[in-house]
Amino acid sequence: MRRWFFWMAMFLFAALLSAAPRADQIRTRVADGFDEPVGKPDADGYYKSRGFLSYHPGEDWNGLGGGGSDLGAPVYAIGHGYVTFARDARMGWGNVVLIRHVYMENGTLNTVDSMYAHLDRILVREGQQVTRGQQVGTIGTNRGMYVAHLHFEIRKNLYIGINRSAFPRDLVNYFKPSVFISSHRKLPGGGRSAMIVINTYNTGTITSAPTDESSMRKSPNAKPSPMKSPAAPRKDFRVNRFEDLGL
Numbered sequence: 647m648r649r650w651f652f653w654m655a656m657f658l659f660a661a662l663l664s665a666a667p668r669a670d671q672i673r674t675r676v677a678d679g680f681d682e683p684v685g686k687p688d689a690d691g692y693y694k695s696r697g698f699l700s701y702h703p704g705e706d707w708n709g710l711g712g713g714g715s716d717l718g719a720p721v722y723a724i725g726h727g728y729v730t731f732a733r734d735a736r737m738g739w740g741n742v743v744l745i746r747h748v749y750m751e752n753g754t755l756n757t758v759d760s761m762y763a764h765l766d767r768i769l770v771r772e773g774q775q776v777t778r779g780q781q782v783g784t785i786g787t788n789r790g791m792y793v794a795h796l797h798f799e800i801r802k803n804l805y806i807g808i809n810r811s812a813f814p815r816d817l818v819n820y821f822k823p824s825v826f827i828s829s830h831r832k833l834p835g836g837g838r839s840a841m842i843v844i845n846t847y848n849t850g851t852i853t854s855a856p857t858d859e860s861s862m863r864k865s866p867n868a869k870p871s872p873m874k875s876p877a878a879p880r881k882d883f884r885v886n887r888f889e890d891l892g893l
């Protein structure tokens with residue numbers, strides 16, 4: 647009888663262990679929809695200066711005021727989620743925030759990462775739960791490397807992190823951000839939570855700086871842009887000495 651009890655207790659203990667969340671999973675709120683990362687919720691006052699291209703798997707957002715008029719402007723989480731990265735990644739990235747979102751579509755839970763790069767300031771920390779529309783940072787220049795703008799991506803592949811050169815820049819790994827957002831504005835599952843995997847980035851092997859921003863780089867002799875320059879043509883977006891990085 648005692649032996650039976652012992653094995654029963656062991657079975658229950660093992661069952662409890664296997665049912666417990668793994669250390670590399672965490673619970674987060676299911677996104678009830680997604681908004682644009684600037685001028686929330688519809689990017690009011692902003693325009694896309696560069697879209698999703700074969701070498702540029704994201705979108706660049708600028709204020710309608712042009713030049714550096716959007717420096718320091720707020721950047722928002724596009725939906726509920728969990729901050730998986732919030733650091734200065736240096737090189738071509740600068741300050742980067744990555745947020746992992748889980749959302750319900752056609753009865754299935756899917757997970758994506760949103761990326762906010764070249765931030766002037768980071769206002770969240772890794773491991774933080776954020777809500778839709780919460781400010782996560784401000785628009786920056788990556789130490790003067792670019793005219794102020796937000797570089798924004800949405801990834802299907804949860805392993806990219808800041809190691810973008812290790813993955814094809816295609817629609818297998820990425821969504822076109824504006825297409826994704828406009829088709830996922832309102833989603834079911836609000837108020838629920840779900841498990842997501844975490845610790846999926848290889849932050850120890852950054853193989854190269856992103857080289858897709860050449861025409862956004864400031865000329866070495868560029869004068870500060872007037873605060874109210876017209877949105878187009880934007881003379882401050884000229885190609886310069888960084889062009890030979892291999893685009």
Ligand SMILES: [Zn+2]
Pocket residue numbers: 696702704705706796797798858859
């Ligand atoms: Zn960009």
